Amino acid sequence: MSPPRTSPLTEKTDPDSPPRVRLFVMEGPDRGRSILFEGGTLVVGTLPSCQLVLTDDTVSRQHLSLELLGPRARVRDLGSRNGTRYLGARVEVVEVPLGAIVSLGRTQLALLPADVEPERFSERTELAGLLGRSLAMRRLFAEIERVAPVDVPVLIQGETGSGKEGIARALHALSGRTGALRAFDCGSVPPGLLPGMLFGHARGAFTGAVADTPGAVEAAHEGTLFLDEVAELPLELQPAFLRVLETGRFSRLGETRERQVRFRLVAATHRDLAAAMKKGTFRPDLYHRLASIVLRAPPLRERLDDIPLLAEHFARSLGASLPLSPASLATLSAYHWPGNVRELRNAVERTLTLGAEAALPELAPPGGAKEDFHATRERVLLAFERSYLEALLARHRGSASAAAREAGLARSYFYRLLKTHGLVPGRGKG
Numbered sequence: 412m413s414p415p416r417t418s419p420l421t422e423k424t425d426p427d428s429p430p431r432v433r434l435f436v437m438e439g440p441d442r443g444r445s446i447l448f449e450g451g452t453l454v455v456g457t458l459p460s461c462q463l464v465l466t467d468d469t470v471s472r473q474h475l476s477l478e479l480l481g482p483r484a485r486v487r488d489l490g491s492r493n494g495t496r497y498l499g500a501r502v503e504v505v506e507v508p509l510g511a512i513v514s515l516g517r518t519q520l521a522l523l524p525a526d527v528e529p530e531r532f533s534e535r536t537e538l539a540g541l542l543g544r545s546l547a548m549r550r551l552f553a554e555i556e557r558v559a560p561v562d563v564p565v566l567i568q569g570e571t572g573s574g575k576e577g578i579a580r581a582l583h584a585l586s587g588r589t590g591a592l593r594a595f596d597c598g599s600v601p602p603g604l605l606p607g608m609l610f611g612h613a614r615g616a617f618t619g620a621v622a623d624t625p626g627a628v629e630a631a632h633e634g635t636l637f638l639d640e641v642a643e644l645p646l647e648l649q650p651a652f653l654r655v656l657e658t659g660r661f662s663r664l665g666e667t668r669e670r671q672v673r674f675r676l677v678a679a680t681h682r683d684l685a686a687a688m689k690k691g692t693f694r695p696d697l698y699h700r701l702a703s704i705v706l707r708a709p710p711l712r713e714r715l716d717d718i719p720l721l722a723e724h725f726a727r728s729l730g731a732s733l734p735l736s737p738a739s740l741a742t743l744s745a746y747h748w749p750g751n752v753r754e755l756r757n758a759v760e761r762t763l764t765l766g767a768e769a770a771l772p773e774l775a776p777p778g779g780a781k782e783d784f785h786a787t788r789e790r791v792l793l794a795f796e797r798s799y800l801e802a803l804l805a806r807h808r809g810s811a812s813a814a815a816r817e818a819g820l821a822r823s824y825f826y827r828l829l830k831t832h833g834l835v836p837g838r839g840k841g
């Protein structure tokens with residue numbers, strides 16, 4: 412059973428048309444080299460007879476072979492000196508989807524759909540504090556670099572904990588603006604207090620208003636206003652907000668005179684704002700203004716290549732190191748991470764501070780409770796199966812038939828697996 416893995420790069424692939432894949436060197440001395448792969452098997456190495464010839468001296472003469480299997484590829488290490496790695500773990504033979512990154516020595520190879528332009532991916536694996544090695548993040552980095560200096564609002568959509576605020580910070584850091592980034596969370600302020608906190612108030616504007624106070628809009632002057640949970644902005648406040656966005660003009664509560672500001676708006680939401688607009692809770696004019704550029708923060712389960720990098724980063728920030736075994740990585744890759752990067756950070760922190768039993772058990776650092784090979788394998792496999800099944804059922808809204816089809820398992824065997832783990836189709840956990 413291979414880990415569930417979806418990627419925006421695979422969505423466009425038509426399963427009925429013959430796949431055309433571009434093998435692209437993302438990192439290493441041959442960065443930028445690419446080859447079109449339309450079927451059969453190809454060999455990558457330093458020998459001139461290889462189909463993709465690399466000059467990297469950490470790559471073996473015949474390092475690995477790739478075989479196309481529909482929208483996936485089978486990668487086989489050919490007994491290389493430095494090994495082939497996928498999702499941070501050394502592999503002999505592994506099936507990978509489009510969008511995967513495979514490492515050989517210092518070189519990283521990406522498997523891209525043939526029509527994706529490799530230039531759309533940034534070379535960087537870090538951008539203003541955001542880390543990412545996956546194709547999804549490198550594509551986002553390239554978009555951030557492109558839109559950061561442009562003076563139009565940006566809407567960031569993404570699940571909780573997927574890095575929306577980090578993206579806003581990166582947009583501000585690369586914008587060249589002289590003012591500050593001011594973050595304002597519309598979801599954490601009682602609606603009645605929102606106008607005063609956004610636009611500021613004059614002394615005496617309401618009971619308790621003892622001094623003239625600027626709001627978030629003024630604090631962001633010449634900088635960036637990061638408006639988190641923008642879908643929670645009350646309908647009656649939306650016209651005033653659209654006005655300040657379009658003209659820079661607004662009044663503090665209790666004042667008649669108008670003030671003028673200049674700021675760049677970056678708004679974020681985990682909700683479907685287009686649906687909110689159709690429902691009538693979000694004004695179409697404001698929606699269209701906000702959504703002139705939309706960036707998507709990809710959920711962690713769509714960028715499993717980032718897990719080793721992020722886990723190491725969070726461990727290092729606590730002054731520790733967290734060697735991840737191939738089994739741990741397999742389990743972490745199979746988990747669906749509803750809390751995204753924040754959940755991964757918490758899991759790493761709990762593991763390092765409270766001990767393994769407090770976190771995902773598979774993150775257990777070596778040296779904890781003694782366990783022999785068979786027991787470890789059993790435990791890791793069971794955890795992997797359970798995460799895999801839960802994610803699959805969730806994706807198919809509880810339909811066991813559809814889930815079994817995607818997993819490539821006979822329905823009877825699939826039902827047996829569900830029963831073993833106490834899972835009930837149609838309801839998730841039993």
Ligand SMILES: Nc1ncnc2c1ncn2[C@@H]1O[C@H](COP(=O)(O)OP(=O)(O)OP(=O)(O)O)[C@@H](O)[C@H]1O
Nearest residue numbers: 540541542543570571572573574575576577752753
């Ligand atoms: N790509 C990344 N690299 C490094 N750290 C990250 C990355 N993405 C997220 N994080 C970390 O994960 C945590 C959550 O990120 P962030 O607050 O940006 O998410 P969010 O999408 O804004 O969450 P919410 O929807 O709950 O507001 C933060 O500690 C952040 O530093």
